[in-house]
Amino acid sequence: MRKKGKWRFGAILLSLLLMLGACSSKSDSSKEQSKESDKKDNKKVTIVYARGKDVTKGTKMIVDEFNATHPNIQVVFKEMPSDSGQQHDTYVTQLNGKSSEIDVFDMDVIWPAEFAQADYVLPLDRFIQQDGIDLSQYNQGALAASQFNGKQWALPKFIDAGLLYYRTDLVSKDEVPKTWDDLLKMAKEKKGKGGTKFGYVFQAKQYEGLVCNAIEFVASYGGQFINEKNEVVVNSPETIKGLKKLVEVANSTIVPGNVNTFTEIESDQAFIEGQTAFLRNWPYEFASANDKEKSKIVGKVGIAPLPAGDKGSAAALGGWQAGINKYSKHPKEAWEFLKFMAGAEGQKLDAIYGGHAPTITSLYSDSDVVKANPTFGDKGFQDGLNAAVPRPVAANYQEISDIIQIEVSKAISKQETVEEAVKNMEAQMKEKLKK
DSSP states (O other): HHHHHHHHHHHHHHHHHHHHHHHHHHHHHHHHHHHHHHHHOOOEEEEEEEEOOOOOSSSHHHHHHHHOOOTEEEEEEEEEEESSSHHHHHHHHHTTTTSOSSSEEEETTTSSSHHTTTTBBOOOHHHHHHHOOOOGGOOHHHHHHHHTTTOOEEEEEEEEOOEEEEETTTSSSSSSOOOOHEEEEEEEETTTTTGEEEEEHHHHOOOSSHHHHHHHHHHTOOOOOOOOOOOOOSSSHHHHHHHHHHHHHTTTTTTOOGGGGGGGHHHHHHHHOOOOEEEEEEEHHHHTTTTTOOEEEEEEEEOOOOOOOOOOOOBBBBEEEEEEEEOSSOOHHHHHHHHHHHHHHHHHIIIIOOOOEEEGGGGGGGGHHHOOGGGGGGGGHHHHHOOOOOOOOOOHHHHHHHHHHHHHHHTTTTOOOHEEEEEEEEHHHHHHHHO
């Protein structure tokens, strides 16, 4: 009987130990799973943001601030070609191959519709809705440029318009040229003074920047390339007169002999090194020219509207948007960065350190923004942004742009007359718009 009792006691004890062991094992397993879950939740996600070369500190400040305030997301900046045409083609090549190499990327104001139609970018509507983003805070023209088929495909980062910059140590406010003829005369007088090599610098390379300059000359004389009804109207006396003035300036002694190789990068470099008295560039130039670490003309920078033609001054509407790669492996994290960068905080940093004109209108009354760039507080400057001339609106804009670039370049290099260039543009544009 004792042996039988001892056996039963031993069996019970063994069962208890096995149960305790099982419980302990389940508990340990549960703890391990919890730890793994925590690790997964706390895992840092890396996303790649791509944009063209930034000659200011704006991009670095935005990325650094985001990374500091979002410990679970690390943004890495990938520099793309500074030429917007090369940038466009690089994106198209990558996205056409369904590459997930980049997550967020900048788009010229003329690209969103094309990229949306090609299915390269994610629609942002659900993100905007779930986070309650107030789109009414944005400049509506810039916002409309990123809409297509009733959806929002990008958020506007900054708005651009061409401006005339000048050396205040060489040119007084009263001397600032009012017309293109005034500019030709004044730039000739100032060339060689104060260490300058040139009188005027602008973007005349065969790329998108030349299209913007051409539009400004043409519009200042009352001409257009394509009108609001999508009709080709380039072959007009007004357009011919505007382009003739552009060709005259490009072949004058006031510009560099190789001005047909100049983009924004070369133009900025010539100005901040004190090589030119006058410059045509975008709003960011004020910050670049007053950067003490690289500019030789700090505190000597003035801004004015571009010179006028017969119909007044005109500035090409520009600017950049940002969207999310459809093939991104981290769309939620990509949205968090895009929301920050294109939101008030990101745009404020870009306005202060990058010199870019915000698309969030309230920032024009922000004291920090106006202190960093007094131009933004000027009502005339703000009105100029709102009244800037858009580039031709066409579903196949890139093809229209290529036509303008090629034909205007031929006119500048005297391979053909302006009249011949205009006739060629008319025929080619009509053919393209038939498609």
